[in-house]
Amino acid sequence: MTSPLIFDRPLLRARRRRGLRLGPETFLLDRVAEDFADRLQVVRRRFDLAADIGTPTAAVRAALLRNGAIGAMIALAPMADAAWNLAGDPAAAAALRIVADEEALPFAGDSLDLVVCGLVLQAVNDLPGVLVQIRRALKPDGLFLAALFGGDTLAELRQSFAVAESELDGGMSPRVAPFPDLRDMGALLQRAGFALPVTDADRVTVRYATPFALLRDLRRMGAANPLVERRRVPLRRATLMRAMEVYAERFADPDGKVRASFDIIWLSGWSPHHTQQQPLRPGSAKARLADALGTAEIAAGEKPGR
DSSP: OOOOOOBOHHHHHHHHHHHHHHOOOOHHHHHHHHHHHHHHHHHOOOEEEEEEESOSSSHHHHHHHHHTOEEEEEEEESOHHHHTOOTTOHHHHTSEEEEOOTTSOOOOTTOEEEEEEESOGGGOSOHHHHHHHHHHHEEEEEEEEEEEEETTTTHHHHHHHHHHHHHHTSSOOOOSOOOOOHHHHHHHHHHTTOEEEEEEEEEEEEEESSHHHHHHHHHHTTOSOOBTTSOSSOOOHHHHHHHHHHHHHHSBOTTSOEEEEEEEEEEEEEOOOTTSOOOOOTTOOSSOHHHHHTOOOOOTTOOOOO
16 A cells, blocks of 8 residues: 655655755754754764764764764765755765765664664654654664654745635645644654654744745745645735735734744654663552552442542
């Protein structure tokens, strides 16, 4: 059974190349890169061979290599010009570079100690399949760490276009990509076979002088509409202007600046290993919860007294 095609992957790569030509906007990736370094520092172990899968710039690799916990780093991306944007960082330039798609990883089983992905997995068509491939590529007790857009990312832009198109075009069209839900991602990690899966989310609210400034940033991020089901005719100027009006009316602060929300979901999981902490067998507890809480235990089916 093949996965549905949600994202036009060749178009997505073309969008990223255009972002590079315009001058990439990387403030979200730079923030995520620093968070990667902080999260990995807590682990307190060394990873001899790590792979950065698809991160659009070298920021994550540079931050992790400066951390000192990485031996060697592999940079994998479907196109060299965007993902290998080294930005003059010699640490990032030291990575071995491989051209491959994030949906078809070339790694042998049990070959990597660490896999990281920065703001890329939200645009793969077969996310469960990619997670399985990553888990298989990890050595026993290897770590997977990723950040991706999720939740209500760009909800303001989605709502504004929905109102404008309903009013002027007689219906809505897909303009903002669907983003995964935090709870769904935890279930997908378990389904892929990761041990000790953890998910959490961080909301970043960015303020812009106008909604048009947000659109310019999205273009420079290579994040313009990559959906297969997108409308194939040019956006009418009247529809665009109405969407921008709605955005300014509904999502402006008292100083006139507008808000844009980016929900960043963090994933972590380990390749199973016998040394990892295991859940206890049901019924094996040596202390009663009621005693710990200092309350009386009530048997199932009984009603508490009044």
